[in-house]
Amino acid sequence: MDLTLLYRGPLASCDYDCPYCPFAKRRDSPGQLRADRACLERFAAWAAGQRGDRLSVLFTPWGEALVRSWYRRALTELSHLPHIRRVAIQTNLSCRTDWLADADLDTLALWCTYHPGQKPYDRFLTKCHDLAARGVRFSVGIVGLPGHLEAARRLRADLPPHVYLWVNAAEGHLYDDAEADRWTALDPLFPYSRHPHPSAGLPCRTGESVVSVDGDGTVRRCHFVPAELGNLYDGSWRAALRPRPCPLAVCDCHIGYVHLETLPLYDVFAGGVLERIPARLPSGTGTPG
Numbered sequence: 001m002d003l004t005l006l007y008r009g010p011l012a013s014c015d016y017d018c019p020y021c022p023f024a025k026r027r028d029s030p031g032q033l034r035a036d037r038a039c040l041e042r043f044a045a046w047a048a049g050q051r052g053d054r055l056s057v058l059f060t061p062w063g064e065a066l067v068r069s070w071y072r073r074a075l076t077e078l079s080h081l082p083h084i085r086r087v088a089i090q091t092n093l094s095c096r097t098d099w100l101a102d103a104d105l106d107t108l109a110l111w112c113t114y115h116p117g118q119k120p121y122d123r124f125l126t127k128c129h130d131l132a133a134r135g136v137r138f139s140v141g142i143v144g145l146p147g148h149l150e151a152a153r154r155l156r157a158d159l160p161p162h163v164y165l166w167v168n169a170a171e172g173h174l175y176d177d178a179e180a181d182r183w184t185a186l187d188p189l190f191p192y193s194r195h196p197h198p199s200a201g202l203p204c205r206t207g208e209s210v211v212s213v214d215g216d217g218t219v220r221r222c223h224f225v226p227a228e229l230g231n232l233y234d235g236s237w238r239a240a241l242r243p244r245p246c247p248l249a250v251c252d253c254h255i256g257y258v259h260l261e262t263l264p265l266y267d268v269f270a271g272g273v274l275e276r277i278p279a280r281l282p283s284g285t286g287t288p289g
Contacts, residue, residue: 002085002209004056004274006223006255007043009215011036013063028063037070039215044074046217046232051083058111058274059089060223060255066095079104088274093127094119100134109137109275116142116151125158132160139276141166144183144190145173156186164277168254169193188282192265196252200245203261207244210259211237224248224256 013028028036047055057078065071066089076099078087088109100108110131114124131138140159142152144167156165167187169175175183175194184190206212207221211229214220219229219237225247230237251257258265258273270279 002054004210006212009039011061011063056086066091072099076103079108112140139164145170196250197257199251204246205259
């Protein structure tokens, strides 16, 4: 079976204090970090043992995970397993990058976000160029707030041409056409993010070939639908897998709406759905390397 798993454990700490994030500068206690490590190691051991499935895994932590050794180790180890098609993680790229030398870069990928004001621009850009030199698959993105536009333009000019720069519409921000056009000039796929997507009753891959898993192993169809399908570790979730329509009115997060069957995003991001890398870079952003 081909399965995509979105894993989000209890980790909630972050080294940044972005004003648009509720987890900014949050600290986990030593006990919370031990619990998160135990949950992650249990999940990674489960994934390693599923030799009868072909798995793709995206880690979507609330906080910044790659500053924690257990996430770097799990990504590295999973990347070498033949039944793991892709293992990726969302990160602010504040961690070091030398650990990637031990990973299988045909399997591992990074979804990186630049947060202006949180880290010196040159330091972030240097890490991006280091990733490119290492041959790491990665995308880079930014939240489309008005104050971020010049930073985004600078980033697009300075990134290697083959690196896709995505723009997330800021939650609660309404874009007039002129403003949306400015962001679309940087990311031609920005129109998919600009407005929430009506999803009620529409077919979605979540709950059939895509599921969300939390630290206790509770399986849901996605991060945004609370109904439980079962537990990963007792196998009860497998019987619940089936095509099902979305129960929500709208879907406004990329890790959710990318799986809507009514959108063409599996074709747009073919081979790079988890790391948000298009099969072909949109017009004006360069040519894939």
